[in-house]
Amino acid sequence: PDDGEGEAGVVVKTKPRTKRPPLYKVLLLNDDYTPMEFVVHVLERFFGMTHAQAFEVMLTVHKKGVAVVGVFSHEIAETKVGQVMDFARRHQHPLQCTMEKE
Ligand code: TYC
Numbered sequence: 001p002d003d004g005e006g007e008a009g010v011v012v013k014t015k016p017r018t019k020r021p022p023l024y025k026v027l028l029l030n031d032d033y034t035p036m037e038f039v040v041h042v043l044e045r046f047f048g049m050t051h052a053q054a055f056e057v058m059l060t061v062h063k064k065g066v067a068v069v070g071v072f073s074h075e076i077a078e079t080k081v082g083q084v085m086d087f088a089r090r091h092q093h094p095l096q097c098t099m100e101k102e
Contacts (some may be wrong), residue, residue, distance in 0.1 A: 009040065020051060020072065021074070021101045022069050022075055022098075022102065023072065023099055023101075024071065024072055024073070024074055024077035024078050024099045024100065024101055024102060025068045025070075025071050025077075025078050025085075025099065025100050025102055026047075026067050026068065026069050026070045026071070026081060026097065026098075026099050027059050027067070027068055027069070027097065027098050027100065027102075028042075028043075028057075028066065028067055028069045028084075028096075028097055029061070029065070029066050029095075029096040029097070029098065030061050030064075030065045031094045031095060031096065032061055032067065033093065034088070034093040035093070035096060036058055036062065036089060038056040038088075038091065038093055038095070039054075039061070039062075039095065040054045040055050040058050042084055042087060042088070043057055043069060045068050045087075046080055046083050046087075047070050047080070048083055053086070057069060071102060074102065076091075077099040078099065080097070080099075081097050081098060081099050081101050084097035085097055092094040
């Protein structure tokens with residue numbers, strides 16, 4: 001146990017640092033083929049948005065090319081990306097979802 005005394009009685013301070021886990025932004029990307037209603041459904045189903053919220057975010061991606069759809073721990077972000085990519089592939093839509101460190 002550190003008594004705060006270094007070599008020759010020199011007092012060494014260690015700052016009490018509380019380390020928060022890094023957060024990850026989940027991004028949804030626009031494309032020319034995925035139907036708008038499908039994207040809205042994805043946002044409702046996997047990101048807990050209301051229909052109105054989901055429609056708004058879908059339009060933002062459609063107009064701007066990309067939007068953050070949520071911020072999560074690494075594990076949760078990975079799960080969301082996997083769920084969206086899986087769901088899109090199963091329905092044969094090219095929808096892309098990625099994550100990046102905040
Ligand atoms: N651009 C698509 C269309 O016009 C709609 C769309 C929106 C696709 C958001 C992907 O992440 C997306 N049908």
